[in-house]
Amino acid sequence: MVIAAPQTVDVDVNAVIDKLKEKFPEAVKNDTRQGYKGVIVDKSKLVEVATSIRDEFGFDYLSSATGVDYLGIADEMEMVYHAYRTTGGPALVFKAQTPRDNPEIPSLIDVWPGVDFQEREVWDLYGIRFPGHPNLQRILLWEGFNGHPMRKDWKEAYFEEDHKPFESRWPAGHVHRIEEKNAYGHNVMYPADLDLSRLTDTSEESLYNSLGLGVDVQDLTGEGGIKTDRLVVNLGPHHPSTHGVFRMVVTLDGETIETLDPVMGYLHRNHEKIGERNSFLQNMPFTDRLDYISSMSNNLGYALAVEQLLALGARYQPPTYRAEVIRVLMAELTRIVNHLWSLGFLLNDLGAFFTPMLYANNEREKILDFFEATAGSRLMCNYMRFGGVFKDIPERIHSVVNMVNDKVRDYNTMDYLTEMINERLPRFMDEYERLLVNNEILKTRTVGVGVLPADRAIAYSTCGPLLRGSGVAYDIRRSDPYSIYPELDFDIPVGQNGDIYDRFMVRVYEIRESLRILKQILPRLERTKGEEVVSKFNYLGRVPIGESYGRVENPKGELGYYVVSAGDEKGPQNPWRYHIRAPSFINLTALGPMSKGYKVADVVTILGSIDIVLGETDR
Amino acid sequence: MTMYGQGILRGLTITLRHLVRTYFNDMRYMGKKYFNQSEFELRQGMKTEGIYTVQYPEEKIAVPERFRFTPFLVVEDADHPERPGEDWCTSCGICAKVCPPQCIWIVRGEDPVTKRPIPEPQAFYIDIDICMNCGYCAEFCPFDAIKMDHDYEMASYDRTTAHIHDKEKLSKPFSYWLNIAPTTANEEAEARGSWEHSDTVKSKKKAGVPSVAYTPTTDPSQVMQMIRATMPEPAPAAEAAPTAERSAAAVAQAGPSAEDALKAERLRKRQEALARKLSKEAGSQ
Numbered sequence: 001m002v003i004a005a006p007q008t009v010d011v012d013v014n015a016v017i018d019k020l021k022e023k024f025p026e027a028v029k030n031d032t033r034q035g036y037k038g039v040i041v042d043k044s045k046l047v048e049v050a051t052s053i054r055d056e057f058g059f060d061y062l063s064s065a066t067g068v069d070y071l072g073i074a075d076e077m078e079m080v081y082h083a084y085r086t087t088g089g090p091a092l093v094f095k096a097q098t099p100r101d102n103p104e105i106p107s108l109i110d111v112w113p114g115v116d117f118q119e120r121e122v123w124d125l126y127g128i129r130f131p132g133h134p135n136l137q138r139i140l141l142w143e144g145f146n147g148h149p150m151r152k153d154w155k156e157a158y159f160e161e162d163h164k165p166f167e168s169r170w171p172a173g174h175v176h177r178i179e180e181k182n183a184y185g186h187n188v189m190y191p192a193d194l195d196l197s198r199l200t201d202t203s204e205e206s207l208y209n210s211l212g213l214g215v216d217v218q219d220l221t222g223e224g225g226i227k228t229d230r231l232v233v234n235l236g237p238h239h240p241s242t243h244g245v246f247r248m249v250v251t252l253d254g255e256t257i258e259t260l261d262p263v264m265g266y267l268h269r270n271h272e273k274i275g276e277r278n279s280f281l282q283n284m285p286f287t288d289r290l291d292y293i294s295s296m297s298n299n300l301g302y303a304l305a306v307e308q309l310l311a312l313g314a315r316y317q318p319p320t321y322r323a324e325v326i327r328v329l330m331a332e333l334t335r336i337v338n339h340l341w342s343l344g345f346l347l348n349d350l351g352a353f354f355t356p357m358l359y360a361n362n363e364r365e366k367i368l369d370f371f372e373a374t375a376g377s378r379l380m381c382n383y384m385r386f387g388g389v390f391k392d393i394p395e396r397i398h399s400v401v402n403m404v405n406d407k408v409r410d411y412n413t414m415d416y417l418t419e420m421i422n423e424r425l426p427r428f429m430d431e432y433e434r435l436l437v438n439n440e441i442l443k444t445r446t447v448g449v450g451v452l453p454a455d456r457a458i459a460y461s462t463c464g465p466l467l468r469g470s471g472v473a474y475d476i477r478r479s480d481p482y483s484i485y486p487e488l489d490f491d492i493p494v495g496q497n498g499d500i501y502d503r504f505m506v507r508v509y510e511i512r513e514s515l516r517i518l519k520q521i522l523p524r525l526e527r528t529k530g531e532e533v534v535s536k537f538n539y540l541g542r543v544p545i546g547e548s549y550g551r552v553e554n555p556k557g558e559l560g561y562y563v564v565s566a567g568d569e570k571g572p573q574n575p576w577r578y579h580i581r582a583p584s585f586i587n588l589t590a591l592g593p594m595s596k597g598y599k600v601a602d603v604v605t606i607l608g609s610i611d612i613v614l615g616e617t618d619r
Numbered sequence: 620m621t622m623y624g625q626g627i628l629r630g631l632t633i634t635l636r637h638l639v640r641t642y643f644n645d646m647r648y649m650g651k652k653y654f655n656q657s658e659f660e661l662r663q664g665m666k667t668e669g670i671y672t673v674q675y676p677e678e679k680i681a682v683p684e685r686f687r688f689t690p691f692l693v694v695e696d697a698d699h700p701e702r703p704g705e706d707w708c709t710s711c712g713i714c715a716k717v718c719p720p721q722c723i724w725i726v727r728g729e730d731p732v733t734k735r736p737i738p739e740p741q742a743f744y745i746d747i748d749i750c751m752n753c754g755y756c757a758e759f760c761p762f763d764a765i766k767m768d769h770d771y772e773m774a775s776y777d778r779t780t781a782h783i784h785d786k787e788k789l790s791k792p793f794s795y796w797l798n799i800a801p802t803t804a805n806e807e808a809e810a811r812g813s814w815e816h817s818d819t820v821k822s823k824k825k826a827g828v829p830s831v832a833y834t835p836t837t838d839p840s841q842v843m844q845m846i847r848a849t850m851p852e853p854a855p856a857a858e859a860a861p862t863a864e865r866s867a868a869a870v871a872q873a874g875p876s877a878e879d880a881l882k883a884e885r886l887r888k889r890q891e892a893l894a895r896k897l898s899k900e901a902g903s904q
Contacts, residue, residue, distance in 0.1 A: 171727035285753035438626035
């Protein structure tokens with residue numbers, strides 16, 4: 001394990017943009033819209049400009065690629081790309097525009113293979129085609145879905161209103177259940193060219209036809225000259241190792257993996273469309289449901305994105321110092337919670353059933369008790385607000401006997417936290433390391449398995465422990481700092497080999513580093529006692545026009561929120577665009593290449609080492 | 620040069636230690652483990668070394684004050700001297716507007732004669748299947764009238780009827796709120812400057828009558844006493860008449876027997892809980 005050197009964060013993006021405009025005077029223009037950043041690139045030159053951005057200007061990491069539909073504002077669709085340097089610094093934002101009828105933008109998959117899933121997602125939800133993409137198919141929805149739901153003119157069945165709050169709730173108040181209106185079968189539309197016989201076809205081939213595997217299942221068993229038995233094996237969607245509803249279609253040669261196709265979207269609920277309908281504030285509890293293991297940091301990322309927009313306006317009050325301290329406290333506790341969970345489940349995937357997991361969960365419970373007493377819920381915390389937090393941490397973690405509950409606890413919160421951070425968790429980590437780190441079975445199963453080299457890890461836009469396990473010291477807390485992280489003392493652990501063991505160890509060391517941060521947080525909490533932390537953001541609050549990309553180092557990797565506020569002169573209440581750059585989703589791009597050449601049993605472990613959560617992957 | 624298998628053996632000693640510690644503590648707490656409050660706190664706290672579970676449903680951990688499950692509506696206690704059983708809700712609709720999944724439906728109250736809106740909901744529904752327990756309604760309610768409940772055992776065999784809560788099912792007395800969340804209730808009363816509803820405070824101020832000043836307490840009966848103490852001897856006739864009329868109408872609408880049965884049920888549950896608490900306390904000493 002290596003401790004990474006500090007990163008350079010003072011990159012002058014404007015100078016880069018000037019040079020870029022010099023080089024491509026025709027194709028690159030400044031984005032001059034109010035509140036927008038970056039450049040607009042002519043789509044015919046997009047690949048050329050992107051290659052130059054990557055190679056000459058060193059923006060080698062494409063964080064996010066997403067679409068926006070500006071129906072009613074510009075009658076255009078837009079792709080927005082956020083590129084970063086893995087040595088640190090702010091984003092270079094570039095965009096490509098295309099008319100709404102027949103939208104088409106060249107694929108960047110040859111420049112950054114990491115856009116693979118993201119472009120498929122944009123095709124799926126917006127219907128923008130990407131010439132050059134080798135496998136442009138729907139990814140979250142199924143192929144029998146009619147239309148592209150994120151387009152502004154797409155309305156779901158029994159559509160009620162464009163924006164919440166809905167008129168029917170107050171003052172008229174007629175109560176109904178949506179299922180009463182939504183009788184199954186009456187609102188289903190299929191695209192005209194869909195072969196409906198596929199729905200009733202239960203043959204083996206129909207399972208895989210839509211995947212574009214390039215392998216004919218019939219051919220494999222015939223006399224095609226293949227000597228070994230090549231098989232297509234379906235793992236999931238209902239399989240304990242997939243950590244949710246997730247499917248992997250694996251082509252095997254003997255027991256060795258040739259290709260692996262992840263199939264996802266079983267938990268898709270079009271979170272982003274719901275988000276556009278919600279007000280900015282109403283989205284906060286919805287972010288809890290993304291990565292439901294680490295809801296506190298999800299909240300933080302969204303709060304940062306909206307605060308960037310609010311800061312464009314005049315009457316914005318940034319969070320107080322204490323609010324920032326509490327936010328970091330929560331974010332780091334969440335990191336510990338998440339890593340304890342993921343270490344435990346990685347061991348489960350290896351076959352060490354439940355003992356390591358339950359030991360880890362025992363500690364996790366203690367942190368969740370604190371969350372429950374502070375935010376009101378163990379998992380769905382909904383704790384951060386724009387410009388503050390929900391409430392200060394309570395004086396005592398304390399409960400009262402009532403009709404249903406009788407076992408009472410009462411602890412002083414600061415004593416509880418101090419003892420947990422200074423004694424209990426370090427003691428537990430010592431023990432946990434003794435239990436696992438030198439275990440021979442663990443090492444045999446993980447060392448040298450699922451190797452992802454550093455250059456591939458960057459190219460696939462992977463993030464979090466997966467990226468750092470491959471030896472890339474990219475951590476947003478250091479490379480593009482937010483909140484009070486610049487004044488805190490901590491290191492970024494990175495691996496050397498990029499195998500499962502390194503990812504495992506990165507997580508172990510990150511827990512230690514989080515504890516180090518928390519030890520510095522405790523005196524700050526004491527010092528700032530009594531400072532106001534509750535935000536003044538009203539439930540009717542309006543957000544200035546503009547775009548923002550708020551990103552945090554979530555336990556699972558980089559969580560980014562691309563939020564656009566548009567459509568209303570005075571500043572709207574609802575986001576025009578609300579996109580989530582989900583770490584689990586993009587990390588899965590590397591799953592196929594990483595698994596190639598290993599055995600079936602390793603796939604489960606490799607997937608476990610990425611640490612995915614399907615609530616976030618499928619959104 | 621290390622021996623192969625050393626890491627595994629070392630790990631096994633740790634699992635063995637966990638096992639021994641758990642049972643060692645079990646023996647130490649023998650006899651009083653499931654009854655003693657302080658031992659329970661110790662076992663669930665930071666200092667514990669063994670591995671313990673809570674024997675749900677025989678044991679139930681009381682949830683912290685800020686715990687939020689589904690919302691309920693605060694109404695005045697039945698023995699409130701001025702406005703027994705009246706809603707705190709003024710049907711302003713903020714909870715319905717701020718609710719992220721839009722699970723709240725309110726019919727704004729209106730005067731049957733003049734058709735003017737009155738500060739009281741005619742009907743109030745929450746679909747608890749849709750409710751995402753975010754707590755925004757309670758957070759943004761300007762009258763402290765909607766609160767998040769602690770009762771999480773709501774499973775039922777029929778979700779189509781049992782899971783849309785109407786006003787009757789949602790209403791719980793103020794003393795219940797003071798009971799489950801004393802600290803928060805005190806903070807709110809301090810912010811209002813009184814133990815009474817903010818509208819009452821306002822109207823009393825207008826009439827020149829002093830309202831109940833805020834004094835820290837966690838005892839509902841003490842709050843009632845304080846309210847009684849500040850009441851002027853002859854109740855203001857103009858205020859009292861429509862109140863009495865309205866509550867009489869409400870009782871007539873709901874049917875007296877149903878209302879009484881509900882009240883009796885609530886009272887019985889509260890008494891049971893109290894008796895349980897007392898017996899536990901007696902047992903632990």
